[in-house]
Amino acid sequence: MGDVAELNGNLLKIYKAMQEMGYTTEEKMGTAERITTSTKLPKNMVMNSLQELQNRGFVRRKVREKAAGYYIVA
Helix, strand or coil: CCCHHHCCHHHHHHHHHHHHHCCCCHHHCECHHHHHHHHCCCHHHHHHHHHHHHHHCCEEEECCCCCCEEEECC
16 A cells, blocks of 8 residues: 555545545445545546555445445555
């Protein structure tokens, strides 16, 4: 996992929004829809940013029945 200081733009905005909403454990994960609502960014941008954060090791994705959940890796 990298350092949060290397994040910029939308990646940082989404990461901070997830922290503020408490999406820090698997038990308290949030959907892309909720993250989109809180950041006021287009859903496509949020989805791309979540994918990038996942590739960099900052966020994990858990597939569930209705919608995938995302949470920050400590």
